Amino acid sequence: MQLSAPLAYAGDPRQAADDVAALESAGLDAVWVAEAYGFDSPTIMGYLAARTERMKIGAAILNVYSRTPALIAQTAAGLDAISGGRAIIGLGASGPQVVEGWHGKPYDKPLARTREAIELTRRILRREVIDHHGITDMPLPEEKGGKLGKPLKILTKPVRSEVPLYVASLGPANVRMTAEIADGWLPTLFIPEKAHQVWGAPLAEGKEKRDPALGPLQTVAGGLLAIGDDAAAVRDFARPQIALYVGGMGAVGKNFYNDLAVAYGYEKEAKLIQELYLSGKKKEAEAAVPAEFCELMSLCGPESYVRERVEAFREAGVDMLNVIPVGPEPAKSIETVKGWL
Secondary structure (H helix, E strand, O other), rough: OEEEEEEEOOOOOHHHHHHHHHHHHOOOOEEOOOOOOOOOHHHHHHHHHHHHHOOOOEEEEOOOOOOOHHHHHHHHHHHHHHHOOOEEEEEOOOOHHHHHOOOOOOOHHHHHHHHHHHHHHHHHHOOOOOOOOOOOOOOHHHHHHHOOOOOOOOOOOOOOOOOOEEEEEEHHHHOOOOOOOOOEEEOOOHHHOOOOOHHHHHHHHHHHHOOOOHHOOOOOOOOOOEEOOOOOHHHHHHHHHHHHHHHHOOOOOOOOHHHHHHHHHOOHHHHHHHHHHHHHOHHHHHHHOHHHHHHHHHHEHHHHHHHHHHHHHHHOOOOOEEOOOOOOHHHHHHHHHHHHO
């Protein structure tokens, strides 16, 4: 099992990148850079490539609506080149509020778009001449306004012809597709003890169709990390994130994270959290998050307990433990957990 951490993207990105670079010497194997509707991730990933030497640098995630498949492939090739082959490209559909509200694109065909982006990115990185017609036309045909386009291949030579492509997915159909064609899986709000009941069937169904040449599907999941006799209190720090996702990431009936909480068995709580959050009562929504939810998706407590949580994630099939160290000595926490892996 490898160890990774997400980049804190809400504050100063240079300070956040410097903090993560300091964790590299403590044993961190990878960093994941989010985007949402804040800073773009490729710029920050390029800075991280210059600030680090060994760790992998992942996008979590690039959405498949605001970038063409060709641009996704160019980003993968560019990041891989300046990092010396350390790029991981996380892809996903994001959500309708961001795609429609921020990027001004219709939120249609999320699975087909993701599948096409993966197919074309791989073909482009292999330096194939691309003549493809689907959701994306390469080149644009005359009947759609094309005049001078012709089939092309990427101008530069990628460092690797295969950059790992991970997918952020939650719903059964999307998880099934991820298990079939992606190199890795980026689930959110992952509870190891409940993961199999939610995703076991679609993962198994997707893997049945998986090309053996892809190798095993890599799973990245984790949560808050705090080690100490009084560290259990840190679990409550997960409340704002859970409330935001379950309550605020989408409208009623159109929130993937709310659906996930329901699938975990928190149906009444999920409904209440959403009602409170969407009515502006964010603190009340946070208070409504079940304590068990906070505990099971985190790694906070005495050392022996945290070791048990690490093993729970391992037993649930997690290949890369993604943690957010909380406390005055994050490097020490990373070094301690890395020693257990």
